[in-house]
Amino acid sequence: MLFERAPGNRPAPESGPSSRKFRAYTTKHLDDLVARAGFDAEERLAIRAVATVLPFRANSYVVDELIDWSAAPDDPIYRLVFPQRDMLPAADVARIADLLRRDAPAAEINALVREVRMRLNPHPAGQLELNTVKLGEEPMPGVQHKYPETVLFFPKQGQTCHAYCTYCFRWAQFVGEPDLKMAGDDVARLTAYLRDHPEVSSVLITGGDAMIMGEPVLRRYVEPLLEIEHIESIRVGTKSLAWWPQRFVTDPDADDTLRLFERVVAAGKNLAFQAHFSHPREMEPEMVRRAVSRINGTGAVVRTQAPLIRTINDDPATWASMWRRQHAMGMVPYYMFVERDTGPQDYFAVPLARAYEIFRDAYAQVSGLCRTVRGPSMSATPGKVCVDGVAEVMGRRVFVLHFIQARDPALVGRPFFAEYDPSAVWLTDLKPAFADAFPHEA
Known part of the structure; x- marks a missing residue:
């Protein structure tokens, strides 16, 4: 082992x-x-x-x-x-x-x-209306297929966390209102759907927090995925490394969980451990270092992501410190997100112009090995939109944007422009420049 x-x-x-x-x-x-x-x-x-x-x-x-x-x-x-x-x-x-x-x-x-x-937009980006899928004529609760190659699964037993983040865009999962919750537990129907969709190469197990589940429950969801040849990667979305690293070191099923990770890797699948770190202090305890080391030892890859949050991490030095520490610990900086258009967005949101400046200035402080990170990225209804910068084009000040991911794959990687607005905090606050509509609206 x-x-x-x-x-x-x-x-x-x-x-x-x-x-x-x-x-x-x-x-x-x-x-x-x-x-x-x-x-x-x-x-x-x-x-x-x-x-x-x-x-x-x-x-x-x-x-x-x-x-x-x-x-x-x-x-x-x-x-x-x-x-x-x-x-x-x-x-x-x-x-x-x-x-x-x-x-x-x-x-x-x-x-x-x-x-x-x-009034707080409990399900942004059409999470319920646009993303849920059917197997035959029957809806599949807890399964979303937003992008062709990626399916999200919300296991019923993973719909809580070790602690809740005040900025969480999935806050509606935790308030006890059944009509706001996304959850499922039918593994057989999930695997049947995946076999019917060979374009899917990646499954994201999310929630809530997938790592709130004990190893026997987690294994029940993971092991069937190993038998599907076209599934190349399994992603696990979690805040556990920050909020309860004991899950991988001293909890009774810590060793069994790591053996499950090893089985995923041994089956030829990439296991991407999507860790949420929002502030450098979350990585200071020795327990976190041990947990990351143990996860890395299984062959899994720990990738890190977090939103830019006003009053908490809205300065370049904080992000540069996070990315450097993550890299030193063997993690891969992955995403800086823009706070989503839900819940207390007005309290936490940073204007896009300032978000870009923070990303740019933090990015300039780290080595090339940390520059795997992407952002600032908005997980909006048409896809993940990255703010690449602010430029003067034909005498007009504009935002330069591109889709990192999109419902329509033809849009991915194609730059487009929006009128510069120093107060805009989300895609819907922007107006197209040099066109009557954005590419995803055409």
Whole structure:
């Protein structure tokens, strides 16, 4: 076996706080936790109001080892996990807080909460309407086929995370509303669909977080894919390396999980471990280094990605530091995303012009081996649109854009232009330059 293993087929022994057993914190713990950040009762009530709309979940590792409570609420990891009162319109927060203050009936609170959620574009890029597929005449819950060569699968048991990111574009998966959730568990129908679609070469297991599943459940979804010849790669989307690296070192099924990764590689498939790191501090603990080393030892490739998030990582030095550290640890910088048009986008979004500047200036600070990263990229309805820069063309200032990926493969890699708008934060804020329509609209 390639990964490091302790005698007796057990995870290597650990001591210290990083080896603590997983403990989840949810909204019932929220008031006590945010009190540690120095908020008074009214501020805590406003935070609770936000948490009725957007999901909250943390764990003992994040709370005790990653957050600098002396710097809270301005600490970046705190802001990554804990709701902020201005993540939602002030009027909505006030209305919900008033209901909580007077202990209103649950039905009244839930009705207002749902009204607010529906205004937050819970499923951007047509996730439900445009991407779900059928096998024969029957819909396939939890399966999406947005690009010809890629199928996304949302396993039913993977629809949570070790902790929730406040910026998460899949926040609607976690709020307990069945009509907003994408999930499936029929492996036989998934493999039948894949066999009927030989153009598919890659399957992304996502959620939620695929690595919230124990090894026996994960294996039930992964092993059948190994028998499909035209599947070249299996991708696993996860925040676990940042939020619970113990999953690969000291958890009871850590070794079994790594053996499963080895089986994928031995079957001739590329196993792409899509790790989400949003801030350099998430990579500081020694447990993270060990987890990455063990995953790399199986032959899997750890690729890293994150959105650009205002107040958390919106400066070039932070990104350059992340990419250099990731490269040194054996990970491959992959994507800088633009915060998506959903949830608290108004709170976290960085204008596209500034996003490009941050990417450019960070990119200039790293070696060529880190320049595998792409961005800033918008995962929009027609595809992944990259902002390549700002230029003067025929006397007009414009954004230069191209599709990294597209529903229509003919659009991939073809440059196009948008009128320069310093306040634009998303593709739909832009207007075409030198044409009546964008290529994907023609």
